[in-house]
Amino acid sequence: MNGLFNFLQSIGAFVIDSLASLGRSVSFLINVLLGFKEVVLRPSLLVREIYSVGVLSLLIIFFSAIFVGMVVSLLGYTILVDFGGEESLGLLVSLTLVRELAPVLGALLFSGRAGSALTAEIGLMKATEQLASMEMMAVDPVRRIVAPRFFAGLISLPILTIIFMAVGVYSGYLVGSEWKGVDAGAFWSQIQNKVEFRHDIINGIIKSIVFAFVVTWIAVYQGYNAMPTSEGVSRATTNSVVYSALAILGLDFVLTAIMFAS
Amino acid sequence: MSNTLIKIRDVYFSWDGKRDIYAGVDLDIPEGKITAIMGPSGTGKTTLLRLIGGQLKPTSGSVEVAGQEIPKLKRKELYLARRKMGMLFQSGALLTDLNVFENIAFPIREHYEFSESMIRDIVLMKLELVGLRGARQLMPAELSGGMKRRVALARAIALDPFLMMYDEPFTGLDPVTLGTIVSLIKELNDALGLTSVIVSHDIGETFSIADHVCILSEGKVMATGSPEELKNSDSAFVKQFVNGHPDGPMPFHFPADEYTQDLLAGKDL
Ligand SMILES: Nc1ncnc2c1ncn2[C@@H]1O[C@H](COP(=O)(O)OP(=O)(O)O)[C@@H](O)[C@H]1O
Numbered sequence: 048m049n050g051l052f053n054f055l056q057s058i059g060a061f062v063i064d065s066l067a068s069l070g071r072s073v074s075f076l077i078n079v080l081l082g083f084k085e086v087v088l089r090p091s092l093l094v095r096e097i098y099s100v101g102v103l104s105l106l107i108i109f110f111s112a113i114f115v116g117m118v119v120s121l122l123g124y125t126i127l128v129d130f131g132g133e134e135s136l137g138l139l140v141s142l143t144l145v146r147e148l149a150p151v152l153g154a155l156l157f158s159g160r161a162g163s164a165l166t167a168e169i170g171l172m173k174a175t176e177q178l179a180s181m182e183m184m185a186v187d188p189v190r191r192i193v194a195p196r197f198f199a200g201l202i203s204l205p206i207l208t209i210i211f212m213a214v215g216v217y218s219g220y221l222v223g224s225e226w227k228g229v230d231a232g233a234f235w236s237q238i239q240n241k242v243e244f245r246h247d248i249i250n251g252i253i254k255s256i257v258f259a260f261v262v263t264w265i266a267v268y269q270g271y272n273a274m275p276t277s278e279g280v281s282r283a284t285t286n287s288v289v290y291s292a293l294a295i296l297g298l299d300f301v302l303t304a305i306m307f308a309s
Numbered sequence: 310m311s312n313t314l315i316k317i318r319d320v321y322f323s324w325d326g327k328r329d330i331y332a333g334v335d336l337d338i339p340e341g342k343i344t345a346i347m348g349p350s351g352t353g354k355t356t357l358l359r360l361i362g363g364q365l366k367p368t369s370g371s372v373e374v375a376g377q378e379i380p381k382l383k384r385k386e387l388y389l390a391r392r393k394m395g396m397l398f399q400s401g402a403l404l405t406d407l408n409v410f411e412n413i414a415f416p417i418r419e420h421y422e423f424s425e426s427m428i429r430d431i432v433l434m435k436l437e438l439v440g441l442r443g444a445r446q447l448m449p450a451e452l453s454g455g456m457k458r459r460v461a462l463a464r465a466i467a468l469d470p471f472l473m474m475y476d477e478p479f480t481g482l483d484p485v486t487l488g489t490i491v492s493l494i495k496e497l498n499d500a501l502g503l504t505s506v507i508v509s510h511d512i513g514e515t516f517s518i519a520d521h522v523c524i525l526s527e528g529k530v531m532a533t534g535s536p537e538e539l540k541n542s543d544s545a546f547v548k549q550f551v552n553g554h555p556d557g558p559m560p561f562h563f564p565a566d567e568y569t570q571d572l573l574a575g576k577d578l
């Protein structure tokens with residue numbers, strides 16, 4: 048009896064805690080979004096963050112895209128060739144990448160490279176009282192520090208995803224045509240005929256925008272709410288990557304079901 | 310008798326809703342003087358400064374600074390009020406990606422559209438006050454603890470505040486630097502006509518410059534008065550605190566079960 052009561056009580060406490068932290072993170076998000084005006088008025092802040100969030104993630108996105116494109120092309124070829132359908136290789140490579148792999152892997156890599164760095168940076172600024180000192184200098188750290196980083200992430204990931212798509216498809220083409228001897232004309236014409244800009248490419252980009260929003264939100268929120276100790280910052284960084292990965296994969300299923308299932 | 314700049318009335322505050330950090334504190338801070346807030350570590354001295362700066366809101370009670378009720382201010386008004394408050398953080402809290410010059414220029418650039426040459430003049434003036442004009446190009450990582458605190462001090466007075474708050478300004482400094490900081494606080498207070506609030510538990514340094522001392526413990530004001538008055542106080546608590554006796558009304562032990570019982574119980578960790 049007592050055990051059951053404790054069990055119910057702990058469920059209740061868990062639900063209340065979860066709702067409270069959801070509420071905190073939403074009100075934090077609203078504050079960040081209110082910083083949009085300041086970001087527009089001072090584009091130099093945004094440009095700096097786009098450099099450290101986006102440009103510095105280019106390399107890992109670029110090389111991952113090359114390898115992923117090659118692997119998809121190679122695996123696709125070995126399957127398609129059994130049915131004599133290797134002309135469809137272009138279609139297979141481009142659809143897999145555009146609809147699924149570029150947005151999802153791009154976002155996962157982005158959260159590992161840029162999201163974790165954002166969390167650690169903001170968390171450290173909190174632990175060393177830099178954020179509190181800004182508040183006392185009458186500078187709102189949410190608008191001055193967090194908002195530019197959030198919008199930089201929101202802009203960078205979709206662009207990185209588009210780069211992932213292009214590089215991936217091209218490296219898939221190189222493997223298919225240069226190594227496996229698939230006809231180049233067939234490869235590209237299949238893509239041209241069957242990949243729809245609105246349905247496939249736009250939906251892939253929409254996915255990446257949703258992921259960018261969620262990943263950057265999680266990253267800055269975890270940093271801003273880290274316990275102001277070294278242990279707290281390291282835990283926040285881990286949480287940032289783990290929660291981002293779960294959110295990306297969960298949302299990916301929902302979005303895929305909405306966009307492509309019918 | 311000078312005016313009262315900060316009036317704290319019947320303030321209650323708690324972090325978690327269970328343990329009260331403050332339970333009905335009344336405190337007056339006179340204008341133009343150096344007031345020291347003292348108390349054992351963990352009594353909530355830093356918390357008090359953050360209540361004054363509006364970074365925290367009291368559960369109940371009133372915090373009035375220069376006639377403004379801080380917890381009731383709207384966001385905009387609060388940010389305006391903070392421009393006139395300077396705070397020296399324990400760690401210095403310099404922005405690590407900016408050099409000394411840019412750290413001090415930071416609040417000026419954020420709030421005013423001054424020309425570069427004007428910003429330069431203001432920054433060099435503030436640096437001269439703390440004796441670090443020559444260190445303007447250094448990064449915070451290249452500074453010693455004492456220099457960091459002096460740069461942070463220059464930054465805190467960059468917007469010409471009327472109120473300066475110091476959080477443990479004497480902790481962790483070598484004796485020479487300590488002396489510099491002590492006289493700097495005194496000089497700035499008199500030269501700039503500031504009101505200073507020092508939070509500290511270092512009796513010697515604090516008593517040497519404070520006009521007015523306030524000892525906090527367990528969420529209440531335990532004693533107030535000039536340093537002389539406190540040194541000659543009859544209260545057992547004040548005697549223990551001022552002389553640093555390990556035992557007295559302020560217990561050495563964190564509240565716990567009876568010792569032998571605790572040892573014999575052998576479980577429940
Ligand atoms: N961010 C926080 N969250 C929860 N409790 C806190 C926080 N900051 C301080 N405390 C608690 O409040 C009490 C007072 O802290 P503080 O004001 O820093 O004391 P002092 O500066 O006098 O050493 C401490 O017991 C501390 O554990």
Ligand SMILES: [Mg+2]
Pocket residue numbers: 354355356476477
């Ligand atoms: Mg403290």
